[in-house]
Amino acid sequence: MKxxxxxxxxxxxxxxxxxxxxxxxxxxxxxxxxxxDDDDLQRYRGMxxxxxxxxxxxxxxSLDQLSAKLNHESIKGYVIACLRGGRIRVKAE
Amino acid sequence: xxxxxxxxxxxxxxxxxxxxxxxxxxxxxxxxxxPFLIDSGADxxxxxxxxxxxxxxxxGDGVPMExxxxxxxxxxxxxxxxxxxxxxxxxxxxxxxxxVCFADQDVQTLLGRSAFFDCFSIEFDQQLxxxxxxxx
Numbered sequence: 414m415k416x417x418x419x420x421x422x423x424x425x426x427x428x429x430x431x432x433x434x435x436x437x438x439x440x441x442x443x444x445x446x447x448x449x450d451d452d453d454l455q456r457y458r459g460m461x462x463x464x465x466x467x468x469x470x471x472x473x474x475s476l477d478q479l480s481a482k483l484n485h486e487s488i489k490g491y492v493i494a495c496l497r498g499g500r501i502r503v504k505a506e
Numbered sequence: 507x508x509x510x511x512x513x514x515x516x517x518x519x520x521x522x523x524x525x526x527x528x529x530x531x532x533x534x535x536x537x538x539x540x541p542f543l544i545d546s547g548a549d550x551x552x553x554x555x556x557x558x559x560x561x562x563x564x565x566g567d568g569v570p571m572e573x574x575x576x577x578x579x580x581x582x583x584x585x586x587x588x589x590x591x592x593x594x595x596x597x598x599x600x601x602x603x604x605x606v607c608f609a610d611q612d613v614q615t616l617l618g619r620s621a622f623f624d625c626f627s628i629e630f631d632q633q634l635x636x637x638x639x640x641x642x
Contacts, residue, residue, distance in 0.1 A: 420603075420621045420622075420624035420625045421602065421603035421621070421625075422598070422600050422601075422602050422625040422641065422642075423600060423601040423602075423603070424599065424600060424601070425594050425595075425596070425598075425599050425600050425601045426599075431537070434536055434537055435530060435537055435539075435594075435596055438528075438530065438537055438538075438539040439528065439539070439596070441539075442528050442539050442541065446514035446515055446516070446526065446541070447515070461612075475556075475612045476554050476556040476557060476560070476612055477556050477612075480556070480560060487533065487534055487560075488533070488538050488560045488561075489533040489534050489535075489536035489537065489538055490536050490537070490538070491538060491539075492528075492538075492539045492540070492541075493538060493539070493540050493557070493560075494540065494541050495612075495614050495615055496516055497516070497614050498516045498522060498524065499522060499524055499543065500543060500545055500547075500548075500614060500616065501576065
């Protein structure tokens with residue numbers, strides 16, 4: 414645990430190609446986390462989702478099921494998120 | 507270097523902003539982005555072991571560990587394997603190596619104190635809904 418805990422912060426110097434890939438992911442991530450006017454995304458509460466190009470491509474109750482919905486293909490290029498709010502939540506009445 | 511990350515709304519919950527950080531993991535010539543909740547109450551970072559599998563992280567060398575959480579009941583404890591992983595935090599233009607406990611359950615992704623809080627001085631601003639970071 415001690416050795417594992419050694420803090421390491423190293424410079425990240427992406428290539429232009431990598432930067433473009435990351436920018437695309439961040440665009441989708443920002444879209445996902447932006448407050449929406451409608452309640453469309455509330456049906457994903459508690460689920461794992463895979464998003465790409467500012468769209469939710471797949472959603473499932475577990476990461477295992479999500480992988481199956483993605484036909485067990487690589488998750489590269491996706492935003493993978495667990496939509497469970499905070500760690501300690503007040504249950505809605 | 508100082509920077510801040512605005513809190514984000516979990517779209518499925520709607521109203522309660524959360525201090526999230528997107529960690530990027532390199533995978534097969536591309537990247538995967540996973541939001542982690544910054545959790546100063548967690549000793550270590552946490553993720554499901556299924557995520558490790560998806561990210562091609564070999565947990566064979568991981569240190570077995572048991573995690574206690576909110577409930578004092580022993581049956582609520584979680585088993586996992588602790589292993590150091592490298593992720594990218596683009597806001598800091600940095601790669602960070604942190605120990606993550608990959609649990610045998612479908613747990614939420616949390617960024618705990620170990621290593622992450624050693625790399626940054628972190629301040630939560632509930633009024634401005636921002637997390638401030640200063641690289642140590």
